[in-house]
Amino acid sequence: MTRFGDRFDDDDYPAYTMGRAAEMIGTTPAFLRALGDAELITPLRSAGGHRRYSRYQLRIAARARELVDQGTPIEAACRIIILEDQLEEALRINERLRSEQKSKS
Structure with missing residues (x-):
């Protein structure tokens, strides 16, 4: 059973309005709408x-x-962030x- 308060600890819980x-x-x-249009983030929608x-x-x-504040065009900023995320993954x-390989040795 999920307690109501647990949602606020969830990084993926859509807790914030656009404003x-x-x-x-x-x-x-x-x-924020531009980031959605560029498909960098896709906000969830409330019932309304x-x-x-x-x-x-x-x-x-x-x-x-x-990135945009540093002069990067928004489309390029979105691509950079996607690539950073892919690299991190x-x-x-x-x-x-590597850890699994070491444990097998």
């Missing part, structure tokens, strides 16, 4: 159809904002495989 999310990362709702963002999505959006897999 609050934009305020938290110091940007505009239009910027409003966008809701998770903490994980806000971290991604904050990274995109950082590949490194995790590599480390897991």
